[in-house]
Amino acid sequence: MGFRCGILALAVAGLVVTGVQAAETAVPPRLNWSFAGPFGTYDPGQLQRGFKVYREICSACHSISLLSFRNLADHGGPGFTNEQVATIAADYKIKDGPNDQGDMFERAGRPADYFPPPFPNEQAARAANGGTLPPDFSVIAKARTYERGFPQFVIDMFYRPYQEQGVDYIVALLGGYEDPPPAGFDLPEGAHYNKYFPGHALGMPKILSDGAVEYTDGTPATAEQYAKDVSAFLMWVAEPHLDSRKRIGFQVMIFLVVFAGLLYFTKKKVWSAVEGHA
Numbered sequence: 001m002g003f004r005c006g007i008l009a010l011a012v013a014g015l016v017v018t019g020v021q022a023a024e025t026a027v028p029p030r031l032n033w034s035f036a037g038p039f040g041t042y043d044p045g046q047l048q049r050g051f052k053v054y055r056e057i058c059s060a061c062h063s064i065s066l067l068s069f070r071n072l073a074d075h076g077g078p079g080f081t082n083e084q085v086a087t088i089a090a091d092y093k094i095k096d097g098p099n100d101q102g103d104m105f106e107r108a109g110r111p112a113d114y115f116p117p118p119f120p121n122e123q124a125a126r127a128a129n130g131g132t133l134p135p136d137f138s139v140i141a142k143a144r145t146y147e148r149g150f151p152q153f154v155i156d157m158f159y160r161p162y163q164e165q166g167v168d169y170i171v172a173l174l175g176g177y178e179d180p181p182p183a184g185f186d187l188p189e190g191a192h193y194n195k196y197f198p199g200h201a202l203g204m205p206k207i208l209s210d211g212a213v214e215y216t217d218g219t220p221a222t223a224e225q226y227a228k229d230v231s232a233f234l235m236w237v238a239e240p241h242l243d244s245r246k247r248i249g250f251q252v253m254i255f256l257v258v259f260a261g262l263l264y265f266t267k268k269k270v271w272s273a274v275e276g277h278a
Contacts, residue, residue: 026195028146028172033164033232038250041243042236044079045217050233051078053213053226058137061129061204063117066138067237070111076243077236085111092116130190132203141166141235166238167231172196174227177206 034043051072054064069089072080080088089109094116097104109116118134119125126133145165173196181193181200191201208223215221219229236242 025198026176028168028196031164031168031171031228033167035235035242036164038246040246042076043232044077046229046232047078047236048080049215049217049219050229050231053230054233056213057207058230060118061134062137064115064137064237065117068112068114069109071240074240077240082111089113130203137234137237139238141170141231141238144169167235169196170231170234171227174208175224
């Protein structure tokens with residue numbers, strides 16, 4: 001009886017907490033992604049579009065310091081060719097050195113180089129962004145999440161696996177700006193109201209608008225589509241081996257099922273000659 005009362009108390013507490021959180025911050029809508037579920041895979045076309053959005057808009061402030069140019073040609077990624085990767089890398093300037101004279105110098109990027117940061121150091125980044133440090137985007141899609149509350153988190157774990165909180169949150173955040181803010185909300189100077197951001201006062205202004213990036217594959221060039229594409233790209237940046245991990249996991253499960261069957265029939269064969277164990 002006491003155990004059941006404890007479970008009921010936890011459930012009620014979870015509902016209360018969820019209600020409070022919902023009152024404070026809007027919950028991002030759950031979206032459909034090609035890489036969702038145990039058999040989902042990345043869409044190379046979407047990753048290429050997302051990279052284009054990142055390169056033309058987001059890279060002015062946000063780095064992806066853990067990604068090298070050659071990763072763009074990796075299996076399961078955007079699907080760029082080695083020639084395309086070399087061309088992309090050559091458009092960047094990489095600080096290198098020292099040379100024989102002891103001086104640092106700049107050179108064209110190579111596929112083995114990592115994406116250079118937009119600012120030389122943290123102080124320069126803060127100075128250019130009103131004192132706010134733009135976060136690195138290398139693992140942002142895995143680092144950012146939100147609480148779905150009770151009982152959704154139980155369903156996510158056991159009944160319907162859901163691991164796309166990060167990309168759902170990024171899409172919602174990019175489209176969650178409201179101007180003017182709700183009546184009665186005290187917005188700090190230089191901040192922007194976003195209904196999905198905790199506290200709602202976000203330093204980053206709205207950066208996506210229809211037609212800002214040209215798509216050549218016929219995909220609608222809308223802010224909503226940009227948000228989805230760049231979020232998918234950031235998911236790949238954070239977890240580039242997702243396709244391989246799922247494939248290997250499925251192969252391991254098949255092996256375990258077959259192995260369990262072999263063990264069962266081996267046991268039956270070994271004990272078949274023993275009386276009482278047939």
